[in-house]
Amino acid sequence: MRIIFTEDYEAMSREAAKIVSGQLYLKPASVLGLATGSTPVGLYEMLIQVHETIGLDFSSVTTFNLDEYVGMSPENPQSYHYFMQEHLFSRVNLKPENCFVPDGMAEDLAAEGRRYDERIRQAGGIDLQVLGIGQNAHIGFNEPDIKFEAMTHKVRLDDETIRANSRFFARAEDVPRYAISLGIRNIMLALRVLLLANGAKKAEAVYKAVCGSVTPEAPASILQLHRDVTVIVDREAAAHLPAEWKREAVYTF
Numbered sequence: 001m002r003i004i005f006t007e008d009y010e011a012m013s014r015e016a017a018k019i020v021s022g023q024l025y026l027k028p029a030s031v032l033g034l035a036t037g038s039t040p041v042g043l044y045e046m047l048i049q050v051h052e053t054i055g056l057d058f059s060s061v062t063t064f065n066l067d068e069y070v071g072m073s074p075e076n077p078q079s080y081h082y083f084m085q086e087h088l089f090s091r092v093n094l095k096p097e098n099c100f101v102p103d104g105m106a107e108d109l110a111a112e113g114r115r116y117d118e119r120i121r122q123a124g125g126i127d128l129q130v131l132g133i134g135q136n137a138h139i140g141f142n143e144p145d146i147k148f149e150a151m152t153h154k155v156r157l158d159d160e161t162i163r164a165n166s167r168f169f170a171r172a173e174d175v176p177r178y179a180i181s182l183g184i185r186n187i188m189l190a191l192r193v194l195l196l197a198n199g200a201k202k203a204e205a206v207y208k209a210v211c212g213s214v215t216p217e218a219p220a221s222i223l224q225l226h227r228d229v230t231v232i233v234d235r236e237a238a239a240h241l242p243a244e245w246k247r248e249a250v251y252t253f
């Protein structure tokens, strides 16, 4: 695991953009795993800038999003389809037919999960998976006590996740209770993983992910067993990590 210590959200996003851009320069036909939420918005903004200023090319890139709320159509502004259109897909030269988000409207969600896994497999697997982290240490919508062997599947959102995500909705009751999410196994199958975390609210989750025991109670802790993980944290999110690690800008173990 490699931890990159940065000062703030902007610096975290810049470091992440360097890694994603580097991936695309090295392999223009990369398969990216993408995340929604507040965390990656700065990364997407910077990728758009790199696209506009020096022509970072997305024309051969394929993307797979981590998750979608059950029952939300792509036209719904609260959906993750919509989020991705707004924050990235419509602003770079990604081909619409190469951008995949799980279908939360599917009647048979188990079949949709299998179809999504098969699409990823046909695309050659995920080269670089971008992740945020929940305050409960979830990745994707893999909530505490998830089965580590799960592939894409329907999940019930944790009360803490519903509380955290209610900031995007008029009322907490409006937050969907179910989602379809890549499983931990999908994430572990990605060749490289990039986890971003900023703000004091994430400090405990980051500690559990990086320093805690590997346990389904803290789903992100499984990343300690992945062979190529980079975690980029800002100062606040790094608050509980050992002080001696922070003497270096990049700590590897």
Ligand code: PGA
Binding pocket: 036, 037, 038, 039, 040, 132, 133, 134, 135, 138, 139, 140
């Ligand atoms: P956030 O969500 O980026 O909005 O903080 C992250 C997550 O829940 O995985």
